[in-house]
Amino acid sequence: MIYQSLISRLLVLSSFILLTFNFASAQELADQGKGLFKANCASCHNKNMIDNMTGPALGGVQERWEGKEELLYDWIRNSSAVIAAGDPYAVSLYNEYNKSVMTAFPNLTDEEIEALLVYIDGVYTGTYGPSNVAAVAGNPQGAVPAEEGSNTFLFVTLFIILGILAVVLARIITNLNRMVDIREGKQVGKPQSLLQSISNSGVVGFILFALVVFGGYTTVNSAISLGRQQGYQPEQPIKFSHATHAGMQKIECQYCHDGARRSKHSVIPATNTCMNCHAAIKKGSQYGTAELSKIYASVGWNPNTGTYIDDYDSMSDEDVEKMFKEWITSNYLRDNSLSSLDRSGTREVDRQWDNIVSSLTNDTKTSFKGPIEWVRIHNLPDHVYFNHAQHVSVGKVECQTCHGPVEKMEVVAQHSPLSMGWCINCHRQTEVKFSDNPYYESYEKYHDQMKNGDRDKVTVEDIGGLECQKCHY
Numbered sequence: 001m002i003y004q005s006l007i008s009r010l011l012v013l014s015s016f017i018l019l020t021f022n023f024a025s026a027q028e029l030a031d032q033g034k035g036l037f038k039a040n041c042a043s044c045h046n047k048n049m050i051d052n053m054t055g056p057a058l059g060g061v062q063e064r065w066e067g068k069e070e071l072l073y074d075w076i077r078n079s080s081a082v083i084a085a086g087d088p089y090a091v092s093l094y095n096e097y098n099k100s101v102m103t104a105f106p107n108l109t110d111e112e113i114e115a116l117l118v119y120i121d122g123v124y125t126g127t128y129g130p131s132n133v134a135a136v137a138g139n140p141q142g143a144v145p146a147e148e149g150s151n152t153f154l155f156v157t158l159f160i161i162l163g164i165l166a167v168v169l170a171r172i173i174t175n176l177n178r179m180v181d182i183r184e185g186k187q188v189g190k191p192q193s194l195l196q197s198i199s200n201s202g203v204v205g206f207i208l209f210a211l212v213v214f215g216g217y218t219t220v221n222s223a224i225s226l227g228r229q230q231g232y233q234p235e236q237p238i239k240f241s242h243a244t245h246a247g248m249q250k251i252e253c254q255y256c257h258d259g260a261r262r263s264k265h266s267v268i269p270a271t272n273t274c275m276n277c278h279a280a281i282k283k284g285s286q287y288g289t290a291e292l293s294k295i296y297a298s299v300g301w302n303p304n305t306g307t308y309i310d311d312y313d314s315m316s317d318e319d320v321e322k323m324f325k326e327w328i329t330s331n332y333l334r335d336n337s338l339s340s341l342d343r344s345g346t347r348e349v350d351r352q353w354d355n356i357v358s359s360l361t362n363d364t365k366t367s368f369k370g371p372i373e374w375v376r377i378h379n380l381p382d383h384v385y386f387n388h389a390q391h392v393s394v395g396k397v398e399c400q401t402c403h404g405p406v407e408k409m410e411v412v413a414q415h416s417p418l419s420m421g422w423c424i425n426c427h428r429q430t431e432v433k434f435s436d437n438p439y440y441e442s443y444e445k446y447h448d449q450m451k452n453g454d455r456d457k458v459t460v461e462d463i464g465g466l467e468c469q470k471c472h473y
Helices: 002-040 069-077 079-084 088-096 110-125 152-183 194-198 201-225 242-248 271-278 289-299 317-335 343-360 388-394 399-403 420-429 444-452
Strands: none
Touching: 002 110, 069 079, 069 110, 079 088, 152 201, 271 289, 289 317, 289 343, 317 343
16 A cells, blocks of 8 residues: 555646746747747737737637638738638738738748747746736837846756655655565565655765755856846837848948947947938827927937037026927827917926936936947957958948847847857858959969869858967967
8 A cells, every 4th residue: 555655646746847847948938939029020010919010909819710820820921821811810910000011031930930929928928927918108119128037946846856756765765665674575674754764864965965966056157157148128218129220221230330330340330420310300100299308308409400419508497498399299289289288288397308318317427418329239248359340341240140130129138048058069160252252362272172173161160260369369
């Protein structure tokens, strides 16, 4: 009976382990879906999965396509083909959104679409990450994306389960040895208690070994991750949408980040670059006067008259406030067809001005006048040398290779880990573009091998891309 009881406990523990692994698998699937949503869907669909945006709210999308799961996958990959086939729901959705064509994603696999749907359902039902519903009212673009899930709880749970399993196995082995001794007629003593079983040298040795392995893993893993910030997505002083500028308006990356083609740094564009367009475009498509007024206040530009202000630094804050409140008020009245401010309008004007001041000032910058202090996202360690011009102008590397689909990001986040291993793997795999690139004319040996058919490609590794001194000199 004791033997059967121990086996039953072992089976129960095994079930717990399987359930835990299933939970981990679902969590990883949702995490993968989150990345896919940010990269492909966030520019048109609301992040809270509840409210419509450019496209419909995605919460409950599987229920709306119930019985047509395969068609849903086809819709995601190429909506135009589904519409052309005449599916009634697809056609009605197309007409409801003014015949706007959804971007096609033909390269998404079934597994990736499944992960995307798991994440959407998790956010919609509140089972993935913190609840997003409360933030909707104060954020027209939806709530802040759910925080990345941590695996710490999972590892601790598995460690505890494995520890209990080790104790149960020790008890089974002890009882089996005792039964063998009894059958052989050997003298056996009193059965060991649970405390005696878990305090013997074998169990203690196993626990010490497990602690050393766990401690070593944690130490090494933490040391490797030190300073890395993949997924870092800070709030910026101005809500600048790359999805609008680089995506919708097709503005080239190097128009703003012009240092990428000629220097080590890509540089953050000066406010004058913004003014090249926004001296004429005075209201944003999403936020109206709220965000563009911050640019004007920092650079000293009067949007009422369309001119720069002489001696802006010496102008009093009260006069600047009056000027911008006049600008915000006139636009509010025009947008709402009013002749005078109502209570709501007064609050909105005050809110926008307070937001201008709070966004452009901080503990070290007490005046809203002067350069905008953007929050840096990508930051390599001081001992690493990286040159944008070498990669962009010579290597012809696309910006998205390292920074991801920035043209689809409302708020820019660090897409790649930027670790040494990630860079090395890229250098091993990336083919050097020899053709029509005068920079590589000196590599005559490789050019001859390519012509003779002895080599089909040259990678960055072949031309010294793995030499330590290239990045750590």
